[in-house]
Amino acid sequence: MGNSVLILGIGNVLWADEGFGVRCVERMAARWSFPDTVTVLDGGTQGLYLLPFLEAADSLIVFDAIDYGLRPGTMKTVEGDEVPSFLGAKKMSLHQTGFQEVIATARLMEYCPENLFLIGCQPEELEDFGGGLRDVTAAQIDPAISIALDKLKDWGITPVPGHGDDSLLADRAILRDAYETGRPSEQEACRTGDDRFFPEGA
Amino acid sequence: MVIQTPNGYALDNSGQRIVVDPVTRIEGHMRCEVNVDEQGVIRNAVSTGTMWRGLEVILKGRDPRDAWAFTERICGVCTGTHALTSVRAVEDALGITIPDNANSIRNIMQLNLEIHDHVVHFYHLHALDWVNPINALKADPKATSELQQAVSPSHPMSSPGYFRDVQNRLKKFVESGQLGLFKNGYWDNPAYLLPPEADLMATTHYLEALDLQKEIVKVHTIFGGKNPHPNWLVGGVPCPINVDGVGSVGAINMERLNLVSSIIDKCHEFNVNVYLPDVKAIGGFYKNWLYGGGLSSQACLAYGDIPEIANDFSAENLHLPRGAIIDGDLSKVHDVDQRDPEQVQEFVDHSWYTYGEPGKGLHPWDGITEPQYELGPNAKGTKTNIEELDEAGKYSWIKAPRWRGHAMEVGPLARYVVGYAKGHEDIKDQVDRFLGDMGLPLEAVFSTLGRTAARALESEYCGRLQRHFFDKLVQNIKNGDSTTANVEKWDPSTWPKEAIGVGATEAPRGALGHWIRIKDGRIENYQCVVPTTWNGSPRDTKGNIGAFEASLMNTPMARPEEPVEILRTLHSFDPCLACSTHVMSPDGDELADVKVR
Numbered sequence: 001m002g003n004s005v006l007i008l009g010i011g012n013v014l015w016a017d018e019g020f021g022v023r024c025v026e027r028m029a030a031r032w033s034f035p036d037t038v039t040v041l042d043g044g045t046q047g048l049y050l051l052p053f054l055e056a057a058d059s060l061i062v063f064d065a066i067d068y069g070l071r072p073g074t075m076k077t078v079e080g081d082e083v084p085s086f087l088g089a090k091k092m093s094l095h096q097t098g099f100q101e102v103i104a105t106a107r108l109m110e111y112c113p114e115n116l117f118l119i120g121c122q123p124e125e126l127e128d129f130g131g132g133l134r135d136v137t138a139a140q141i142d143p144a145i146s147i148a149l150d151k152l153k154d155w156g157i158t159p160v161p162g163h164g165d166d167s168l169l170a171d172r173a174i175l176r177d178a179y180e181t182g183r184p185s186e187q188e189a190c191r192t193g194d195d196r197f198f199p200e201g202a
Numbered sequence: 203m204v205i206q207t208p209n210g211y212a213l214d215n216s217g218q219r220i221v222v223d224p225v226t227r228i229e230g231h232m233r234c235e236v237n238v239d240e241q242g243v244i245r246n247a248v249s250t251g252t253m254w255r256g257l258e259v260i261l262k263g264r265d266p267r268d269a270w271a272f273t274e275r276i277c278g279v280c281t282g283t284h285a286l287t288s289v290r291a292v293e294d295a296l297g298i299t300i301p302d303n304a305n306s307i308r309n310i311m312q313l314n315l316e317i318h319d320h321v322v323h324f325y326h327l328h329a330l331d332w333v334n335p336i337n338a339l340k341a342d343p344k345a346t347s348e349l350q351q352a353v354s355p356s357h358p359m360s361s362p363g364y365f366r367d368v369q370n371r372l373k374k375f376v377e378s379g380q381l382g383l384f385k386n387g388y389w390d391n392p393a394y395l396l397p398p399e400a401d402l403m404a405t406t407h408y409l410e411a412l413d414l415q416k417e418i419v420k421v422h423t424i425f426g427g428k429n430p431h432p433n434w435l436v437g438g439v440p441c442p443i444n445v446d447g448v449g450s451v452g453a454i455n456m457e458r459l460n461l462v463s464s465i466i467d468k469c470h471e472f473n474v475n476v477y478l479p480d481v482k483a484i485g486g487f488y489k490n491w492l493y494g495g496g497l498s499s500q501a502c503l504a505y506g507d508i509p510e511i512a513n514d515f516s517a518e519n520l521h522l523p524r525g526a527i528i529d530g531d532l533s534k535v536h537d538v539d540q541r542d543p544e545q546v547q548e549f550v551d552h553s554w555y556t557y558g559e560p561g562k563g564l565h566p567w568d569g570i571t572e573p574q575y576e577l578g579p580n581a582k583g584t585k586t587n588i589e590e591l592d593e594a595g596k597y598s599w600i601k602a603p604r605w606r607g608h609a610m611e612v613g614p615l616a617r618y619v620v621g622y623a624k625g626h627e628d629i630k631d632q633v634d635r636f637l638g639d640m641g642l643p644l645e646a647v648f649s650t651l652g653r654t655a656a657r658a659l660e661s662e663y664c665g666r667l668q669r670h671f672f673d674k675l676v677q678n679i680k681n682g683d684s685t686t687a688n689v690e691k692w693d694p695s696t697w698p699k700e701a702i703g704v705g706a707t708e709a710p711r712g713a714l715g716h717w718i719r720i721k722d723g724r725i726e727n728y729q730c731v732v733p734t735t736w737n738g739s740p741r742d743t744k745g746n747i748g749a750f751e752a753s754l755m756n757t758p759m760a761r762p763e764e765p766v767e768i769l770r771t772l773h774s775f776d777p778c779l780a781c782s783t784h785v786m787s788p789d790g791d792e793l794a795d796v797k798v799r
Contacts, residue, residue, distance in 0.1 A: 014260065014275050044275060046430040048322060052416045108375050109412060130260030168428050173268030174275065184262040 003037050005157060006057035006113065007148065008050070010043040010064050010099055013174055016131035017123030021063035023133060023176050024119075024144050026169055031145070033164035038157060041168045047098035054106045059115035059155055061148050062099075065123040065137070072124035073136035077147060083116040117151050119144050132180035209500065209609055209746045211755055214245040219590060222765050232738065232777060235591055236754055238762050247747070247754035248593045249738055249772075251600035258571045261728040266292045266720050267692075269728065270434045273716070282315050282422060283709040284716075284730075285434040291716040292436045295703025301685040304438035305512035306675035307425050310462070311432070312507065312707065313668040317469050318418045319710035320614070320661040321477060323776045325411035328654065331770040332484050333396060333404040336389045339373055341365070341398035346406075349399045354479040359410065368406045388764040395487045404484060407476050414472050417465050424458045438687030445679055459676060466668050473662040481658040482639060485651050489642065494650030494771035496753030500530045501608045502616035503736065505538060505715065507708035508667060515706070521667050522708045523621040523629070528608050532623040538605070540704045540715055543567075546731065548601040552593070552740040555601060561743045563604065566717035567702055569729035598740040602748065603731050611749040612712030612736045613775055614656040615647070628666075632659045650753070653774040694723035709733055711776040737775050750775065 009025035011018045022042050029040045039057070043050050054060065066086065068076055078086045087100045106112035121144060124134040133141075152159070172178060205213045215237045223233035237246040257276050261269055269292065270285035286308060293300065300308075343365040350360040376384070396404070419429045425441050426432020433440045444453040506517060506524025517524045517537060525535035539545055547563030550556065556574035557564060564570060577585060578595020591597040602609075610616070621629035636659060637644060646652060691697065701720045706713070712733030719727040739748035747755075750772060759767050 012275060014257075014272070042431065044281075044430055046281075048326070048412075048415055049419055049430040051412070052419070055416070105412060108371075109409065110371070170431065171268070171271040171433065173265070173271040182264055184260065184264075188259070188262050 002058035003156060004057050005038045005059045005061065005152065005155065006053050007034075007038060007040045007061045008043045008053070008063070009041070010045070010062060012045050013170065013176075013179060014130060016125045016128040017065050017121075017134055017137045018126050019133060019176075020065035020121050020123065020137055020140075020144075022170065023138070024063035024141050024148075026166075026175060027141050028145050028148065029164045029166040029169055031161065031163075032149075032159040033162045034159045035157065038152075038159075039168065040165060042170050043099075045098060047102055048105070050099070050102050051106060051109075054102065054113060055109075055111040057113045059117070060113040061117045061119065061151060063119050063144060063148070064099075064121075065126075066118075066120035068120065068122055070122040072122050072134070073140055074122040075140055075143060075147070076120045076122070078118040078120065080116055083118045086118060086120070115155070117148075119147050130183055132176065132183070205745065207741075207745050207747050209497070209752070211747055211752060212245075213247075213747070213755075214239070215593075217245055218762065220762050220765065220768075221590065222768055232772075233591075234750075234754075234768060234772065235593075236768065238759060242759045242762050244754050244757045244759065244768075246593075247751040248591055248597065248740075249748065249750040249754075250591060250598035250740065251734075251738055257730060258569070258728045261725050264725050265694075265723070266295070266718065266725050267436045269716075269718070269725060270436075273730070274431055274434075281430060282311055282426065282432055282434075283707055283714060285432070286312055287705040287707045287709075287714050287716045287730075289434050289436045290705030290707065291703045291718045292705070292720075293703070294705060295701040295718055295720050296436075296691055296697055298437050298691050299513045299688060300438045301683075301688055302512050302678055303443065303675060303683060303686050304688075305509060306671045306678065307439045307441070307686065309508050309671045310668055310675070311422060311425055313664040313671070314418060314421045316664045316708075316710050317473070317661050317668070318415055319776070320657045320664075321411050321418070321469075321472070322415055323710070324477065324481070324654065324657065325408045327776070328773045329404055329408060329484075330384070330387055331766065331773055332394070332488060333408075334387070334389050334394045334401050335372065335384050335405045335408070336376065336387070337394070337396070337398050338402035338405045339369065339376065339398075341369065341402035343369060343402070346399040346402045349483075350403050353403075353483045354475050357475040357479070359406075365402055365406060368409065369402060372405060388761075388766050391761060391764050391766050393760045393764075393766040393770075395491075396484065397487075400483060400487065404480055407480055410476065411472075414468065417468055421462050421465055424454065424462055435687055437689055437692060438685075441686060443679060443684040443686055445684070459672075463672060466665065466672055470662075470665040470669070473658075473665050477658050478662060481655055482636075485640065485655060488651060489640070492646055492649040492651065493757040493767070494753045494774060495648035495652065496751075496755070496771075497609060497611040497749045498615050498619060498652065498753075499645075499648035500528075500752075501605075501610045502527045502619045503538065503605050503610035503612050503713055504617045504620045505540065505706040505708060505713040507706075508671075522617055523624055523626050525620040525624060526605055526610070527620060527623055528606070532619070535620060535624050540706050540717075545606055546603060546715070547607075548603045548731065548735075549742045550601055551743045552596055552598065553601045554596050554599050563607075563743075566715065566729035566731055567704075567719060567727070569717065569727065571729070593741060598738075600735055600738050600740060601731075602739040602742040603736050604742055604746070607742075607744070609739065609742065609746040609748050609752070610736055611752075612733050613653065614660045614710075614712075615653040616712060617708060618656040618659065619647070628663055629659075632663060650771045650774040657776070697723060711778055712736060732778070734775075734778050738777060750777070 009021035011021040013019035084103045121140045217237040217239045235248040236244045270288040273284035273288045274281040344362040346365040347362040422429040422432045442453045447455045506520035508521040543565040549563045554575045578592025581592035583589030705716045715731045717729045737749040
């Protein structure tokens, strides 16, 4: 196999814990510098735009917030053929439909990466528009990165400490600190959704 | 009971109620309910965005120069067009002009997005409403090759062996149980009319379009620094130009410009040799299915886009037309002014918001986004599990924007109707030739197929415009101008204490506007009125139905429990609910849950 690796964070940073995957790749690039064969990418909620990156990769690591119905903050990893079906198990938002289809499309085009590895974290809160990561989820960023580093080691890749390539990550205005500290107050900006998502209000 | 709407529809909700939730193969989440009569014809239509929308409120207090980065994140498709609209709104508020090169580069990027979106929409989101990939497995590759050569003699990929290979690949994929992409179909529904050879040809182009779209996005990577989520800049574009530079990171040099040029050529070839011939060939089999016109013959709105001269947004200077048509009168195209408080207004009487008093319409500069979730008295189910909506009450997270009180259709068809009515030469020529080739009268454009055809024609036209702006850019650089940004007013100390601005674009799916209020260097209010807010709007105070609802009226369904016809027409708008509402599905099931009540 080739040794080109794509490290991808997906999810929407605007919806609280949904941003977990994106925040993982952000911190990973801030702490580690990888060889040229490794690409670190913030995939957001994009679909087909991600295909060229999948085509170029032999192995894929995906960070994502996934609702497994477990205790918030619980980590779960999934490998190989189970990855697409896990992404489709319960869709919290459109990006998972999107990403499941991206993998299906890459397979149809016969260029899906050979190795798939999903690092998921059970979110605590998603229905908080404009919010940041909850503490219990944020606390899993470092453990998630360790899992990824172990997997990379298995694949023969060793990063060096220090700031890595962040050219494919979010604009500084929505990096985690700027985004979370610049949030308007609850009085100014309604944060809640409707009763279907807040049954206690029904 | 039959209700007559002011915009000309007789709504009868006494027949069997069909609920489609969610409507799939779109961005975001949407629900649709219709009543059909005993013959299966739709006599009442209710479209609803099922998620709370809240982008505007999270921008309060932020730096206006950063707004584009947030707006890029609301959607899984049109990231760049929101960013462009956002920087235009800020520039308008602060009186910032952009250099000529920035205008050309922004136009190339915006046109690139139009082409990418139209191609992807047709082949990957919409074609499956007309094309049956499972039926393609029955096709004779030799007959498919003959069909391909007949519909598009210039397309080189047409040998029997090529189609046999694709068919085998498709077979392998379907047999592996990974129906995935194709599992959401009603493949034995009599609404599918293509012979297997046409199905195989179109499915083959589904794959070719996947290869092409990877090329198209490179243009965004070159000018925006990266894709997804290209970079934007208030005052211009963030990429420096250094034509003699070799390997200079991020700068635009000749090598990159040549790559852009070759991609523009590839897109043009695809539009001319594949996309347009496919729309004609597939459309030919559905010529008698001219439903779905809705408001397109009555009320169309376009803001216009693609300014020839930088910073001039007058209608005459825009390549994509601006104007409004109302009351079905194509002889008069009204000018549109997004600043006029009497023109664009949003109503919320049937939306899950409140303005404090009923019947009020607000111009976006004065817009309020305050939720009020309540069901009408005749809704069935509970607030957490709605079985049936009551359209007489509040029923959608989408507001109801109106232009001088009229419900309007926006999008490629609206742009083409406005352009045709204005006598826009390129548009008129394309439409007349297309109708001539198809042997159809002008009225045929007011249909679901017309919407689909307008998108294909526009994709081709956008390709020509892209070439024009590329040449203009290169010429300007050769003349010694490499300026791409104006940073004179970058520093907030140069700004007025208070300012208001509006940014308008034609997103692939229609007129898009961002309205901004800036106070003390920060965002005080931000309102987006997106294309799907126009098209997917619920009823307004007076009872006018929106474009989605109108388009479904009077359509016969072959099998009401398999809503192919509903999906076909809704998909023809390329709906994007992600930005017209906020995504918050409690449990998004892949397959549409269709309930017949």
